Structures are given as C-alpha cells and as structure tokens.
Amino acid sequence: TQLLEQSPQFLSIQEGENLTVYCNSSSVFSSLQWYRQEPGEGPVLLVTVVTGGEVKKLKRLTFQFGDARKDSSLHITAAQPGDTGLYLCAGASNAGKSTFGDGTTLTVKP
Amino acid sequence: KAGVTQTPRYLIKTRGQQVTLSCSPISGHRSVSWYQQTPGQGLQFLFEYFSETQRNKGNFPGRFSGRQFSNSRSEMNVSTLELGDSALYLCASSLGWGMNYEQYFGPGTRLTVT
Numbered sequence: 151t152q153l154l155e156q157s158p159q160f161l162s163i164q165e166g167e168n169l170t171v172y173c174n175s176s177s178v179f180s181s182l183q184w185y186r187q188e189p190g191e192g193p194v195l196l197v198t199v200v201t202g203g204e205v206k207k208l209k210r211l212t213f214q215f216g217d218a219r220k221d222s223s224l225h226i227t228a229a230q231p232g233d234t235g236l237y238l239c240a241g242a243s244n245a246g247k248s249t250f251g252d253g254t255t256l257t258v259k260p
Numbered sequence: 261k262a263g264v265t266q267t268p269r270y271l272i273k274t275r276g277q278q279v280t281l282s283c284s285p286i287s288g289h290r291s292v293s294w295y296q297q298t299p300g301q302g303l304q305f306l307f308e309y310f311s312e313t314q315r316n317k318g319n320f321p322g323r324f325s326g327r328q329f330s331n332s333r334s335e336m337n338v339s340t341l342e343l344g345d346s347a348l349y350l351c352a353s354s355l356g357w358g359m360n361y362e363q364y365f366g367p368g369t370r371l372t373v374t
Contacts, residue, residue, distance in 0.1 A: 180360060183362070183363075190367070191367050192264070192350050192352070192365030192366050192367050192368050193303075193350070193365045194365070195362055195363065195364065195365075198362055200360075238303060240303075242360055248293070248305050248363075249305070250295075250302060250303040250304070250305075251302070252302040253302060253303075
C-alpha cells in the first residue's frame with residue numbers, strides 16, 4: 151500500500167506570512183496532484199506535477215515535485231485569509247490507483 | 261460547462277438500511293471515481309468506473325458497490341449500513357481513467373448513519 155504523509159497536519163498563521171506544506175512517501179508516483187478543499191465542498195484541483203524536479207507556480211503558490219518523484223511541497227507566499235482550507239496531496243501509481251494524504255488544515259488569520 | 265453534481269447532498273439513515281448515491285459527471289467525462297472522506301481516515305478511494313466497467317477498486321468491503329450507466333452517470337450503493345459508514349462521499353469525474361487524468365470533484369453527499 152502506498153502511503154502519503156503530509157506535514158504539518160495543522161497550521162495557523164497571520165496574514166502576510168509564508169508557509170510550506172510537505173507531502174512525503176517512500177513510494178514513487180507517476181504524478182502528484184494538489185487540491186484545496188473548503189468546508190462543505192469537494193476538493194478543487196490546484197496543480198498536477200509529473201516530472202521529477204518539476205516546479206510549477208500558480209500566483210502566490212509554488213509547487214515542487216521531488217527529483218525521485220516520492221515527495222512534493224507547496225509553498226505559499228504572503229498568505230491571505232482566502233487561502234484558508236484543507237490542502238490535500240494525491241499520488242497516482244502506474245496502476246492508476248490514487249492515494250491521498252491526510253491533508254494539512256491551514257488557517258490564515260487577518 | 262456544468263460541474264460534477266451529486267445527489268442527495270445530505271442523507272440520514274439507520275443502521276442496517278441500504279443507501280444509493282448518485283453522481284453526474286462533467287459533460288464529456290467518461291470516468292467516475294468514488295471516495296469516502298472521514299476525519300479519522302482522510303480521503304479513501306472506493307472505486308473507479310470507465311465505460312461502464314470498474315477499472316480500479318480500493319480496500320472496502322463488498323457492502324460497497326457501484327455501477328456506471330451508458331451516459332457516464334454513476335451510482336454507489338452501500339448495503340447493511342454501519343455507524344462507521346458515516347462520512348462525506350465524494351465523486352470525481354475525468355476524461356479518462358487513472359490518476360494521470362485530472363479529476364474534478366463534486367460537492368459530496370454527507371451520509372449520517374444513526
């Protein structure tokens with residue numbers, strides 16, 4: 151069974167601060183996705199990374215896929231209250247099955 | 261383009277009963293996946309359907325079953341409900357099957373078993 155560990159589990163910061171969320175595994179994934187989920191809603195896809203070492207930027211969010219395709223990070227610059235939510239990483243195996251991390255709950259206080 | 265829709269949004273059932281949840285994918289999407297989300301276990305994969313065939317299955321008991329229709333709409337059934345089945349059930353659609361296709365989630369069905 152492929153496991154994805156996310157850290158930290160909870161994060162509470164002030165508006166304007168920077169933060170990094172980590173997603174780690176001992177398994178290799180063919181691709182990895184990051185989602186954000188707000189209460190009462192389904193997860194919304196933020197990005198998909200496929201190539202080892204790949205870096206993608208989405209406004210103030212920077213996503214990196216590890217060289218060995220076993221880990222990933224999400225960095226948010228100058229966090230805003232609108233960034234509040236549950237951040238989930240999900241890895242895809244070559245068999246097509248998906249594995250989700252337990253998530254990081256981010257709270258950005260104004 | 262309309263997003264993924266799930267019905268009903270909320271459901272309360274009693275132990276031992278059975279329940280059927282429905283998911284309509286984004287138009288043109290042929291794959292539907294189902295997930296269970298609970299505070300303790302996180303988001304867990306149930307199964308994936310593509311072209312009316314189950315392509316992948318997670319580690320859930322046989323009480324959990326699903327099917328997909330020719331119009332790509334999908335239903336999920338849980339029989340002999342247990343208290344531990346209380347969860348948010350999410351469906352996601354994608355163009356093709358497997359995680360290499362981007363998944364788009366619906367808002368979920370909140371199931372409470374009493």
